[in-house]
Amino acid sequence: MxxxxxxxxxxxxxxxxxxxxxxxxxxxxxxxxxxxxxxxxxxxxxxxxxxxxxxxxxxxxxxxxxxxxxxxxxxxxxxxxxxxxxxxxxxxxxxxxxxxxxxxxxxxxxxxxxxxxxxxxxxxxxxxxxxxxxxxxxxxxxxxxxxxxxxxxxxxxxxxxxxxxxxxxxxxxxVMIDTLLTNLPRFKKPVLFDDLNLIKEGYFVLTMHRPANVDETEKLKTMMDEIVKNVNGLPIVFPIHPRTAKIFSSLNISANNLKMVEPLGYLEFNYLVKNCKAVITDSGGITEETTMMGIPCLTLRDNTERPETITIGTNELIGTNPNAIKSTLHKLFEGNWKKGGIPDLxxxxxxxxxxxxxxxxxx
Missing domain, CATH: 3.40.50.2000 (Glycogen Phosphorylase B;)
Structure with a gap:
């Protein structure tokens, strides 16, 4: 056939x-x-x-x-x-x-x-x-x-x-988990890991690209300010989408711990995820990968098509209201994040x- x-x-x-x-x-x-x-x-x-x-x-x-x-x-x-x-x-x-x-x-x-x-x-x-x-x-x-x-x-x-x-x-x-498990031993440390003096569980990974988050400049600025202020000074590695970068350049956000980098390949990006303290994202697929790797994940969306990452995995849906960021990060730093499990099959x-x-x- x-x-x-x-x-x-x-x-x-x-x-x-x-x-x-x-x-x-x-x-x-x-x-x-x-x-x-x-x-x-x-x-x-x-x-x-x-x-x-x-x-x-x-x-x-x-x-x-x-x-x-x-x-x-x-x-x-x-x-x-x-x-x-x-x-x-x-x-x-x-x-x-x-x-x-x-x-x-x-x-x-x-x-x-x-x-x-x-x-x-x-x-x-x-x-x-x-x-x-x-x-x-x-x-x-x-x-x-x-x-x-x-x-x-x-x-x-x-x-x-x-x-x-x-x-x-x-x-x-x-099938995305098939690819993840196949390549897990092949994850590759990006050059930026040492250049930024990152250490295991000592930094955050941030991704944002959805129009609901990045198209409203005031909302995006408030959201970024809340993230930067509430990560206890840890580095935030932000592989920035080209579309987001254009909007971001007009916001005049300046923070020593915010590290904007070029988009990364699969093996390098997932090395960062596997070794970070937590991921902050508005992606869907990343929430599956963090669930599989047991990494805390904060999702900046009001809904998700992957609810199993919340009910079973390590993901929390915190919405698009910037006011929810502080309390959620506080819970993470207090050590109260759920352990999570792996969905069937x-x-x-x-x-x-x-x-x-x-x-x-x-x-």
Missing amino acids: RITIIAGARPNFMKIAPIIHVIKKEALLGKNISFRLVHTGQHYDEKMSATFFDELNIPFPNVNLECGGGTHAEQTAAILIAFEKELLANPTDLVLVVGDVTSTMACAIVAKKLNIKVAHIEAGIRSFDLTMPEEINRMVTDSITDYFFTTTQLAGQNLLNAGVDKSKIFFVGN WDGKAAERIVNEILNIYE
Whole structure:
């Protein structure tokens, strides 16, 4: 059987990497399975150089559709047109999409209109916040998907609540954790670790990029002031997103312990996370990684599509009100942070389960 695998952004490649490794292994064992990797080009990322693919042992895409830039509508339209041509030129039995980016939704739509089955990795996760483009992408994708591969039992329940046939839902675990566990021994100390005189559990890692946090300059300034004032003087390492950097430059925030650095690669960034005191973020994926590594995480969002990182893991959802930062950091320094646990099937074998289920379906 032929599988077309879609990736539209750097995190997508980290999610499909373990699936590709298992497909290759099964093919070597004589199974009738092959793949074609399609990069939609949705996100142009300078970090996606040859080094990125080599570091994580990810194959280069068979094709890049080069659909980056533009508004949500322009990007969706570009992917619809380009991916239809791609599928007509390279027929497949199954289109496999991951996550919740625009490429996920657009490629699922194209596949279904060409009567090709769709499998969705990370199906069923929900924030129930329709102001987030990702939530719309998830809902549309899951409304036309054929095979649903879920990271948690809750995600499966969300799908059942939406009327999905139980026989089409497969609880397999989290492919992002597969990648994390595979690369854990290979984490690489960045040069900045020694340059900034960092010590284990003696600094914070900060990431912020969501419009709700960074687009309102006064709110962002207040939030940053609260963080800087309440970390007991510890360094805050802030790999700053280019979009955030433009806004940040106008705020005139000056603090000796705030260390703004260039975005880091996967192995270096996760070295920082693994050795820090805590992470402050508005990301979703990072909360999964901190849960797996047992690192306290403060999430500057009002909702999350990954509630298991809170109910089971080390994450706390503190909202977007800057006033919540002081008390939450006080709890951390008092030693009252929860220990956290690991969600079911976050064991590094999700990709094996996914490929096995696909092989069973198509036998």
